[in-house]
Amino acid sequence: MTSDSRLTPRWYTTAQVAELLGFGLYKTKALIASGELRSLKDGRYRRILPEWVDDYVKQRAEESRT
Template identity: 45%
Template sequence: MTRILHPVSEVAEQLGVGITTAKALIATGQLRSVKIGRARRVPADALHEYVRRLDAEQNGTNAA
């Protein structure tokens, strides 16, 4: 089964950044997340949205 919510440590690994950077992306709203109890999780589609937005910004295209 494919996971639909990822812990921040896994998100950092998938994006190839440190945990501090992943937490900063969440804190600034650049990466959407949800809270379940005390745990912060990132929806799988939020990772794809973030990468599409980065690509669009860096290549001068519109993010869809």
């Protein structure tokens, strides 16, 4: 085991996804509300799996090719 105790997140908060994508929080919440970016409700909070962020990016890249 290494001395680095940081863990890779299993899911992201809306704010973390906004930062990852370079979007504002409002735009990220709008993508979630529209269903363009998949999320789940965990208690009071929205969570986004890393693969859902990847899916969104792939979808946008494919749309830009057409």
